[in-house]
Amino acid sequence: MAKAVTLRTLSDDQLFDELDSARKELFNLRFAFATGQLDNSAQVAATKRDIARIHTVLREREIAAADLQADASQGSAAVPAGASQGSAAVPAGASQGSAADSAASTGDQS
Numbered sequence: 001m002a003k004a005v006t007l008r009t010l011s012d013d014q015l016f017d018e019l020d021s022a023r024k025e026l027f028n029l030r031f032a033f034a035t036g037q038l039d040n041s042a043q044v045a046a047t048k049r050d051i052a053r054i055h056t057v058l059r060e061r062e063i064a065a066a067d068l069q070a071d072a073s074q075g076s077a078a079v080p081a082g083a084s085q086g087s088a089a090v091p092a093g094a095s096q097g098s099a100a101d102s103a104a105s106t107g108d109q110s
Helices: 010-034 041-073 099-106
Strands: none
Touching: 041 099
């Protein structure tokens, strides 16, 4: 079978065809192994690795597509690292208390 570099050059449809072909080959190899007709049992492991490579390339493409979609949906409203959305900067030592905090500090207990 092919290396991952070669698999990355294929289209999604071609990858699914290769995956189908590899699964059929694995079935035939397992059948031959069970009936004692398989000469090289290492072919089973090699075919499993090929299937894993194809799944890896497909997953890489899925993740890349999700990243592109997330980047497109965020647009230009990206928030710089370390900043939180919707809150003003608070100096160190200061608190952003609630109404209950402010009532407790003034001694007002209703």
